[in-house]
Amino acid sequence: xxxxxxxxxxxxxxxxxxxxxxATRVHGHTYxxxxxxxxxxxxxxxxxxxxxxxxxxxSGLASSLDYRDLNxxxxxxxxxxxxxxxxxxxxxxxxxxxxxxxxxSLVVRIxxxxxxxxxxxxxxxx
Amino acid sequence: xxxxxxxxxxxxxxxxxxxxxxATRVHGHTYxxxxxxxxxxxxxxxxxxxxxxxxxxxSGLASSLDYRDLNxxxxxxxxxxxxxxxxxxxxxxxxxxxxxxxxxSLVVRIxxxxxxxxxxxxxxxx
Amino acid sequence: xxxxxxxxxxxxxxxxxxxxxxATRVHGHTYxxxxxxxxxxxxxxxxxxxxxxxxxxxSGLASSLDYRDLNxxxxxxxxxxxxxxxxxxxxxxxxxxxxxxxxxSLVVRIxxxxxxxxxxxxxxxx
Numbered sequence: 001x002x003x004x005x006x007x008x009x010x011x012x013x014x015x016x017x018x019x020x021x022x023a024t025r026v027h028g029h030t031y032x033x034x035x036x037x038x039x040x041x042x043x044x045x046x047x048x049x050x051x052x053x054x055x056x057x058x059s060g061l062a063s064s065l066d067y068r069d070l071n072x073x074x075x076x077x078x079x080x081x082x083x084x085x086x087x088x089x090x091x092x093x094x095x096x097x098x099x100x101x102x103x104x105s106l107v108v109r110i111x112x113x114x115x116x117x118x119x120x121x122x123x124x125x126x
Numbered sequence: 127x128x129x130x131x132x133x134x135x136x137x138x139x140x141x142x143x144x145x146x147x148x149a150t151r152v153h154g155h156t157y158x159x160x161x162x163x164x165x166x167x168x169x170x171x172x173x174x175x176x177x178x179x180x181x182x183x184x185s186g187l188a189s190s191l192d193y194r195d196l197n198x199x200x201x202x203x204x205x206x207x208x209x210x211x212x213x214x215x216x217x218x219x220x221x222x223x224x225x226x227x228x229x230x231s232l233v234v235r236i237x238x239x240x241x242x243x244x245x246x247x248x249x250x251x252x
Numbered sequence: 253x254x255x256x257x258x259x260x261x262x263x264x265x266x267x268x269x270x271x272x273x274x275a276t277r278v279h280g281h282t283y284x285x286x287x288x289x290x291x292x293x294x295x296x297x298x299x300x301x302x303x304x305x306x307x308x309x310x311s312g313l314a315s316s317l318d319y320r321d322l323n324x325x326x327x328x329x330x331x332x333x334x335x336x337x338x339x340x341x342x343x344x345x346x347x348x349x350x351x352x353x354x355x356x357s358l359v360v361r362i363x364x365x366x367x368x369x370x371x372x373x374x375x376x377x378x
Contacts, residue, residue, distance in 0.1 A: 002336050003361075003371040018171045021178065042340075045270045046332030051368050052273065080172030084128050088168070109129075116177050119129040144297045146304065206298030210254050214294070235255075242303050245255040 001104075002048040005036045006055045008062035014070035014081040026069075032111035033062055033090060037124075039103040049103060061093055083118030086110045091120045099124050127230075128174040131162045132181045134188035140196035140207040152195075158237035159188055159216060163250075165229040175229060187219055209236045209244030217246045225250050253356075254300040257288045258307045260314035266322035266333040278321075284363035285314055285342060289376075291355040301355060313345055335362045335370035343372045351376050 013028040035058045039048050065073065070081040079085045087110040095106055109119040139154040161184045165174050191199065196207040205211045213236040221232055235245040265280040287310045291300050317325065322333040331337045339362040347358055361371040 001373045002339070003369075003373070004336070005361075005369045005371070007367040016172075020176070023178065042334075042336055046268075046334040046337045048336050048370065050272070051335065051364075051370070052275065055368065082168075082172040083177065084130070084168050084174050085172045087128070109131075112177075115133040116181065117129075117131045118174065118177070119131070121127045121129070142298075146302070149304065208294075208298040209303065210256070210294050210300050211298045213254070235257075238303075241259040242307065243255075243257045244300065244303070245257070247253045247255070 001038060001040055002042060003036050003038050004048050004051055004054060005034065006051060006058050007032060007034045008055075008059045009033070010062040010066040010068075012065050012068050012070050016082060017080050029112045031062075031065070031086070032109075032117075033058060034107075034109040034111070034117075034119075035090075035094060036107040036109075037098060037103050038105045038107075041102060043102075049098075049101065057094060057097065061090055083110045083112050083116070084120070087118050087120040091122065095122075095124060127164060127166055128168060129162050129164050130174050130177055130180060131160065132177060132184050133158060133160045134181075134185045135159070136188040136192040136194075138191050138194050138196050142208060143206050155238045157188075157191070157212070158235075158243075159184060160233075160235040160237070160243075161216075161220060162233040162235075163224060163229050164231045164233075167228060169228075175224075175227065183220060183223065187216055209238050209242070210246070212236045213244050213246040217248065221248075221250060253290060253292055254294060255288050255290050256300050256303055256306060257286065258303060258310050259284060259286045260307075260311045261285070262314040262318040262320075264317050264320050264322050268334060269332050281364045283314075283317070283338070284361075284369075285310060286359075286361040286363070286369075287342075287346060288359040288361075289350060289355045290357045290359075293354060295354075301350075301353065309346060309349065313342055335364050335368070336372070338362045339370050339372040343374065347374075347376060 010031050015026045016023045087108045091108040105123045107121040109117045111117040136157050141152045142149045213234045217234040231249045233247040235243045237243040267278045268275045339360045343360040357375045359373040361369045363369040
């Protein structure tokens, strides 16, 4: 089994709804998004998936969230913007172009700080 | 599958027994404890498990080990205080309140330095 | 399930062949090699595998690649020196002495930068 990992950052504001104490106030994080694809076989070029290409997809997604209020991002406006929900949102947007490429699974981790992240991992369907 | 991760630090002394060279002398580490819970489903509030709540549990455990000699901590006094044993000790203390909450598994990693850790990962029983 | 992790660094040059843009020019990285062994049972000495011993094996392998042109390293000379290929090369060299020691699997991650790695993970055969 092989993995390829890339990471990107974005600065965003958000606030939680519900019983989350100070996190219900508008605040922000320097988010770090970590993305891993997994698969069984390297191609003839020696890659599982071109790191540069994966990096462009991940950086593009991070840019679309940079200096935004996550509570106002379409696709996140209706949900509680927990790190889990942001990971889910990013997973759904990164997965489609990765399907049918011989990859097994995709992991998206959303770090809110150096000491906390939430992640979604699921199979891609080959 | 979703994950939530938090980390905490503690400063502790220990020494190993057996064929471990300089590590048999009393020394210490700035330990980093990383804790991950895994589960399949987000709750209505958009969380797998409240990061703040997990952080309080992990920070409390780290505090209980801070500025201690691990070889004198009850529950570690009878074992070799390898990073594996410390991970096992922390796993057993963190797991009980996490059971029956829809979580699948718990990982505890104990870093002795930036370049070395040991971890225990096991299912929680839902 | 327990894990033991160690890391080491090496400085090396390489270049890719094929459709990889600027990465086809000779360049270099401060590579970080992360190695994880997994297994089910701790020994009587409280270790899954001696971290110091694993560290010596990993550091020795890293030293053998330090200040080298990866495209000229025997065993890598015939392949595209992607991070996946370097992970595969290192996996094959670390695995043999780890077999038959009660370990289940071995992971080798090769970081080309803080934001990108490739990894190989496979069972060791106990």
